[in-house]
Amino acid sequence: MDDIIQMEHDYLLQVYSRPDIVFTDGRGSTLYDSRGRAYLDCAAGIAVNALGYADPELTEVAQQAAAGLWHVSNLYHTAPAVRLARLLVETSGFAQRVHFSLCGASANEGALKFARKYARTRHGEGKFHIVSFSNAFHGRLFGSLAATPRPKYQQAFEPLMPGVRVAEFNSLPSAAAAIQDDVCAVIVEPLQGEGGIHAATPAFLQGLRDLCDAHDALLIFDEVQCGLGRTGALWAWQDCGVAPDLLTSAKPLAGGLPMGAILMTPRVADVMAVGDHASTFAGGPFVAAVAEAVVRRISQPAFLAEVRRKGEVLKERLQEINSPHVLEVRGRGLLLGLQLDIPAGDVVKAGFEHGLVLINAGPDVLRLAPPLVITDAELDAVVERLDAILKTW
Structure with a gap:
């Protein structure tokens, strides 16, 4: 030792x-x-x-998957990734498309990019601001870090990605002041993890939904930690009945193997084109096969x-x-x-x-x-x- x-x-x-x-x-x-x-x-x-x-079932699935393809990249079709995407869509309650990533931070990074592409496609330049909330944690990459209002994480790496506003968690007046016509996305954890285990109230999430609809901004639920069964619902948003436009998942998704996913509605997916976003390793057949077994088990x-x-x-x-x-x-x-x-x-x-x-x-x-x-x-x-x-x- x-x-x-x-x-x-x-x-x-x-x-x-x-x-x-x-x-x-x-x-x-x-x-x-x-x-x-x-x-x-x-x-x-x-x-x-x-x-x-x-876990015996996951061990068996991993052993079987390891005997087959480990990686071919996203240049080619593989069955495990497609089956997993279908399962996530069918169990999501709102989504029709999935994009795979490597972790929670990269899933959030991708969701923020998709929101900016949506806003630029629909409204042109100028609608690029992102609203996050006090005590949030969305990751440590440059976009996700900019949306994580923690000086101890941010200061050494400034200047960060511009265009992020921080409102008070669970305060609709604060959110309303921040969410204006120049906002492309609002990102929030339905149940904050790193920030101290604070639950968003149903009224707050419904208010965010209404504000996003009024300003044609996308609502992103970061369920990297609180999603996939952790709250006792498959997805934490289902506890309050307010559906997002995008949802990010990662931590438990592949049973300990590195994987993230972005779930989205058609209006988000429709603005994305070939070459807009990519990842060499994301959604590989080995990891996707294990993730499918995890999601099937937890979703029961x-x-x-x-x-x-x-x-x-x-x-x-x-x-x-x-x-x-x-x-x-x-x-x-x-x-x-x-x-x-x-x-x-x-x-x-x-x-x-x-x-x-x-x-x-x-x-x-x-x-x-x-x-x-x-x-x-x-x-x-x-x-x-x-x-x-x-x-x-």
Whole structure:
């Protein structure tokens, strides 16, 4: 273990702060380190491993796919990408076209580009502004970073992409002031992840829909973290019934393999032409085959009902923790946040000593995003260990 950690320091760019743990294996909702110690995982690779670790079905699909084509590029047709696109359209509730990307940031980047192409095609020059919201996180590429109003992420890389306005999350008056005729797109997370687990109200999302329609701007829902079953609905927008023009997905999409997708309505797709956007690796046959299995599994009504039930159980158990440091429990499904009056990072560090993998969502919010297949007994253990950690303060 010490050799691996030293090599990490010697050879990898030091842009991450990692604990002195080397994970080597995983089963279900449990991770194992190089010393054989087990950890209940409440991070799921940052809401990625929705089906946990070493899932038998995904393993079988991946093994079969690995025996076939891995890559031919998007210059050619492959069956897995087409089947996955059809499945995403059929389960989306609003979309008719899909474009694949490599990650959430690149999916958001593509959605912003599509919105600018739509506005230029429909209205000519000048309608290029993008509206995002306080506490948002849309990625770290130049377009997505410009829409992520976090000085600590932005300042070292300025000047960023111009034309982004930031309004107050869940404030329709603020949104109305920002969304004018020169706006081409509004991008919002139905349930903010990195920003502290804040849910957009149905009235706010409906208001954004109305403002976008009034100004012929496109409404983009960033569901990279909150989508694909995480809230207990297949797509988080379905919780409030307000449909977007574009939806971005990534984290859990291919079960831990790198993949993103942009789902869109025909009016968006109709303005895009051959050569407007591309990616060498996106939607490759190997990754798409695994992603199809993930989406089919998660989209089953019984699976989603279990996520909703387990989310309610976990939320109730967390609210029962008798600690003065827990100020609020919020979120939906299995994306929950504990607002604390102590640094969340300290709780995350203490979690490793108690066999618990945790992540934060800002300086004082503890984020719980376990695999969607976590069991009731494991949820009980998570709460018991977290309760024991908080008692040490």
